[in-house]
Every structure is written in C-alpha cells, then in structure tokens.
Amino acid sequence: GIKWDSFELQYSGELPVNAETPEWMTKHYEVVFRDVRELTREMLANPDYHAEVDIAPFREFDTNGERRFEDFMSGDWSWQQADLIAQDPNTHGAMFVPWIMGSDKTTVSVATGQNEYYPLYGSIGNVRNGVRRAHRDALVLVGFLAIPKTDKKHAGDAKFRKFRRQLFHTSLSKILQSLKPGMSTPEVALCSDGHYRRVIYGLGPYIADYPEQALLACIVQGWCPKCTASADKLDDAGAGRRSREHTETLVRELELGELWEEYGLVGDLVPFTNDFPRADIHELLSPDLLHQLIKGTFKDHLVTWVEEYLVIEHGRPRANEILDDIDRRMAAVPPFSGLRRFPQGRGFKQWTGDDSKALMKVWLPAIEGYVPRDMLRACRALLEFCYMARQNVFVYATLKKLDDTLTQFHTCRTIFQACGVRPEGFSLPRQHSLVHYSRSIRLFGAPNGLCSSITESKHIKAVKEPWRRSNRYNALSQILTTNQRLDKLAACRVDFANRDSEAALNNSHCNMSLTDLNDCRENHNSRDPEDPGDDVDGPRHDAYVNLARTPRRRLTSHEVATELGIPQFPNMVRRFLQDQIHPDRPFSSEIPLITECPSFRGKLSEYNSAAATYYAPSDLSGTGGMHREHIRATLSWGNGPARYDCMLVNVDPSLGGFRGLDAVRVRMFFSFEWKSVIYPCALVEWYRRTADEASEDTGMWVVERDLDADTGEPVGNQDFANYVDAHVTSLNHINNKLDPIPIVPGMFLGYHHPSGEIHIDETSSAWISCPCLSV
Secondary structure (H helix, E strand, O other): OOOEEEEEEOOOOOOOOOOOOOHHHHOOEEEEEEOHHHHHHHHHOOHHHHHHEOOOOOOEEOOOOOEEEOOHHHOHHHHHHHHHHHHOOOOOOOEEEEEEEEEOOEEOOOOOOOOEEOEEEEEEOOEOHHHHHOOOOOOEEEEEOOOOOOOHHHHOOHHHHHHHHHHHHHHHHHHHHHHHHHHOOOEEEEOOOOOEEEEEEEEEEEEOOHHHHHHHHOEOOOOOOOEOOOOOOOOOOOOOEOOHHHHHHHHHHOOHHHHHHHHOEOOOOOOHHHHOOOOOHHHHEOOOHHHHHHHHHHHHHHHHHHHHHHHHHHHHHHHHHHHHHHHHHHHOOOOOOOOOOOOOOOOOOOOOHHHHHHHHHHHHHHHOOOOOHHHHHHHHHHHHHHHHHOOOOEOHHHHHHHHHHHHHHHHHOHHHHHOOOOOOOOOOHHHHHHHHHHHHHHHHOOHHHOOHHHHHHHHHHHHHHHHHHOOOOOHHHHHHHHHHHHHHHHHHHHHHHHOOHHHHHOOHHHHHHHHHHHHHHHHHHHHOOOOOOEEEOOOOOOOEEEEOOOOOEEEEHHHHHHHHOOOOHHHHHHHHHHHHHOOOOOOOOOOOOHHHOOOOOOEEEEEOEEEEEEEOOOOOOOOOOEEEEEEEEEOOOOOOOOEEOEEEEEOOOOOOHHHHEEEEEEEEEEEEEEOOEEEEEEEEEEEEEOOOOOOOOOOOEEEEEOEOOOOOOEHHHHOEEEOOOOOOHHHOOEEEEOEEEEOOOOOOOEEEOOOOOEEEOOOOEEEEEOOOOOO
C-alpha cells in the first residue's frame, strides 16, 4: 500500500500588536495525504477493470447516427484537452489521464470530541462511470484536510475567513504537486491491460456541493460558480460564463470591493487550479445530482414550498390536517423492494439522500388534489428532470428534452411566487445550477458518474466504519491504518484473481461455504422489508428472473385451486403447457380450448419469492448497469399479514414505455416438471388502465383491478404468466418491479390493519410510477 504522509500549515500574516492573539493564528494545521501520482499509477495498472478503461477520448454514435454521451471520456472536455496536448510536440500522442477529485465534510458521531473529518477522494477519468459508482478501488481516499476552528468571537473575523479559504486551496495545491511534472512532461506508466504507455496527467472535474463549489471557485456565497449572473437575478438571461482568464482580468483591473459587489468574486483568494496547466476551476465543477437536484431543489425547495402553500391557503390547523392525510397516503404504499416506505409519514429529523429519492416516487400522488394544477405540474416537471438527469446515456434529443422540461418547470414554478410562497423570486444557487446541466453533460458525460453520492457513500467504508473500529483515542491514525490495510487486502484479491489463484481455492469445501453464504444472503434479503435491491457486476444483458433457491412446499394443482379459491387453476396449467408446446402463439391471443391442451397430474413447487435482474443504471447498479430486486408472494410477511408484490409484464415490446407493459400482482410463484422440462411460473392478477394516456398533470398512469363484468371476479384468476424458464427463454415477459401508489380522491380508501400496516381496498385504483421508462 501507498504510505501516508503529512505536512503542516500555519497562518503567516501579521499578528495583532495590542490585542490578544487568537489561537487559530498560532496553531499548526496538519494535512494527511498519500502520493497522488502513485495512487494514479496504481489505478492505471489495476487489472481488475482492464476492460473498463478508456485510453483515449472518443466520440460515440448510435445506429441512428446520434452522438452518445455516457462515460467521462465520451464528453467534449477530454477531447478538447487531448487537442491541447497534441499541439505540443513533446506531449503529442500521450495518453491523457485526468485526475478527478471530490471532498465533503462528514460527522462520525454526535458526541463531544473530534467527530468531524474532511476526507479528500480521487479517481481517474479513464475508468467508466459504472466502475466509479461501484467503487472497486477506482475511487480512493487521498487524505484528510484540516478543519480550522475558532471561538464565536473571532468566527466572523475577515482574516480568519480568508485564512480558512486559503488553507483549503494551499492544501490541495500541495497534495497535487507530485502530479504537476507529469502534466507537461509525459512519463511511462503500466496500464491495466498490461501495456506500457506514455501518459500525461491533468486536473479533471471536482465533485462538491454548493458551499464547497463557492469555496473552490473563490466566489461569494449566493453567486453562481459557473456564470456571471447576479446573485439576486440568477435566472436572468444574458449572463456569460466564468473562466480563468476572465477572472484573472477582473482581479487585475478592479478593486476588491467592486469584485465582491459586482462580480461576486473573492479577489484576494487564489484558486489551487491556478498552479497547474490547462485547469479552469469554473469549468471543472461537476453537476451534483444529490445536493442540487434531489436534496436541494426537490426536498429543500419544492416539498417545503408545498407545505408553506398549504399554511398560507388554509391556515395552520387545516394545513396540519392535510399534511397528516398526505402522510397517510404515503404510509399506504404497500411494501416492496426498492422503495423506502414512510409508515409514519415525513416526521423524522434527519433526511438522507435515499429518503429524498424515495419521497420522489410517492410525492406526486400524495399531494394530488390539495395543490393547484400548475403547482402539481411544476413538481412533475422537476421530477421528470431529475429522472432524466440520472440516466446513464444521453443523446442530443435527450438533452433537448432535458432543457424543455427545465423550461416547463421554470414556467410552472411561478405559481409559488403568485401565491405568496416565494414573493422574492427564485434566485437560488442550487436551483439555478440546473441551467448548466446540459452543457456539463456534453463536457463530462452522464452526471451519475460525477455525483457527490459516490463520495458520500465512500464515507462509510473510508471514515465511519474505521472510526467505529477505533478506540476513539487519536482515531485519525487508526483510520489511516485501517484504510491502508483494506487497500492491501483489495490489491491482494486483485492480484490473486489476475494470477488465477482463485480457481485453485475453489475446492469443494469453499464451494460449500459460498453456497451457505448465498443462502444466508437470500434469507437476509427475504427478511428486509425495505430491501433496496442489489447491484450486479458484469456487462449489460437481457432481463431475467430466478425463483428462490428453496421451495416453500410441494402440492398438487387441485390443492392450489382449493387453497386459493381458483377452481379453474388445473386447467390454467394445462393451457400454459399448450402455450409452451406452441411458442409462436401470440401472448395476447385467445385462450386455447381445454380439450386441445395436454394433461398434468404432477406436483408443483411453491416459492415465496423471485429475483428480477434487469438494466437500471439510475438505481443502485453494477458496472454494467444491472440491478436486482426481490419480488415476494407469501402468506405471511415478517410474521404479519400476507404480501403480494406487483410487477410489469412485457406484452408488446414494439410499444414504448408503459404502453407496451401490463401491471400485474403476483399471487404465487411456482414451478413444475413436465416431460423432463422445468417450467418456473407465476400466478398473477391483472390490472387495467383507466385511460389511454397518462395523467396530464402528474404524467403517471392510473390502473385498477381488472374485474370480470359478469362475475365481478378478478381477471387475474383466469391467467398466469411464465416468468423465467431455463429451457424455454422465448416466453420471458418480465420487465421489472412496479410500485403501485393508491389513489385517494376526496377520501382515503384504505383501512388500517391491526399490525399497523395500511392495506388498500381491493377496488381502489393505483398510480403507476415508471420513472425509468419514457411514457
């Protein structure tokens, strides 16, 4: 492992003569770090992701000739940097290796003592976004920055504020010094594919939330770090882009006060990027999905504004009643994998990014009927922008739609100003940052490869867990030791895998242990009521579904018919076999006559769950964007009532979005063997759309139980779908999990179960949210 090093910095200005010297002026601030050059070379040579490294900038086009923006090196910025490098004969032909950084303070405990740390992380832009999101040692802990503090008396001192800012920039500049020679003179480095190449380094994007972006760009809080828009008129047209050359010219020509007031610049502060070639901090600040969109514009702005509107419109007592009903609506959402439930509503103190993402899925139908139409449309437009911005691949048509959606949001959000919630307007830096997303995507590729959620999730492994393992005394040194040992173990694993040593370890005993481990993991997942799903490493491939490893029981089709009250179930099995014998029969064609179907007298194996694996790069996913969720159909969930999850069935792949899908609820997972072929299946109940189009205001589909017009029985009792088949793969209709949200127009249609769960009346309709699909 690469050893830790440190340096100390101290205030070097004038000390007060006739007054007490503040402690911060005499204190030494230690910065702990590792050699960035060695970290970069180590990542370049890591064979673990040799097939997922781009050695040169590229422009990618789909079959229609549309340019694709996905991984970092597919953007325009790396291409432009390569052009600059090629102009120098000394660097011409060298492999460009951009160094991406990110930093964010984190708190490890609410107790007294040193409980706040300032980790700095790094990655190389050559690894693809999926590798960086999945970490896999492509995002490393570089060091810990100093956090200068003082008493309240001196907290507002201009000298202390300037020192704190300059300490940050000086620390970054010193940490990066080992890379600087390689930014102008190529050096030979080993790459992950085993080849040696001449490489040239460069500073890449910096991942940070808004306060840190302002610190990095040396601007005044409230101004935009990317454009010259005035702090009180951020969304006015005509603002130009900030640049290193523009800022340096202003600093030379104007006084500090004028720089502060007219351009929002801290003129006596020098950004660390000025010490390195081809680096412009204003351009290098990456979009931040987590803090700008999810926790910022959605949670802190829209959700708060809606609550304030209800108070203004109805008064506090009635507003509280409405908010309680909104909480009940959200609590009524049935449990299923991938959704953070709100059994007690929104009433908890600390919101995480995952909580805000979960709220996005249920917010629109929860407030429908309580807010004006334009307010609902503003929320819808912002949510559409969020989900589009979280996509893995962009083309120019997607970017145009992104801009059009943002324009729609800007148009509809004026309702908040008109009703008195935002009388001062919308000069909000995090919300304003959305106007720069389209250009940033063209520069750096998909934003999900440069999101602060990547660095925040790294806090757990790099800071919080090592801190918990420490004895709390001089915890930082123990954190450093733990990280160094973890890095050695990771490097050892990669080396073993590269030498094919793992194959030698796969004896029968190890295989048995791994099987037991998988069984334990499966059982753990089946117990987790809010299982977020699993990331699945490997390349992208078609969706598939696997039944649970162990069946719950075995029974005959007649026993199933009696237990579920579906007397025609044995005939349904026979009709299904007829479909398997004639796979060319369309999925939606008429049900075959029972006399035409083969007979079946064997036993069925019933399962409590199945696992659906599909492509979902906006969710927690592996390097190829594959994601796995667990689908349940069980008589008792968590020692409580039954749970039957809903899903989407692919009935017409030629139609886009939800139009080619049908919503179903699983009543039972089972499999059976017929003529030495195993058929895994699912008994499902069907839902039908209440309209031919999605709701105009929410953009969501409305479905209800599909009941027979004559008998009133669910149509789902008349059919079942083949989910996964290891032998007959042509009838795989599963698409992905579905989150049904109950509609409650005027009154709440659910009822409370004694266990505390809220169950929806069987005749209720439900909103269908398909954020990963285009409607």
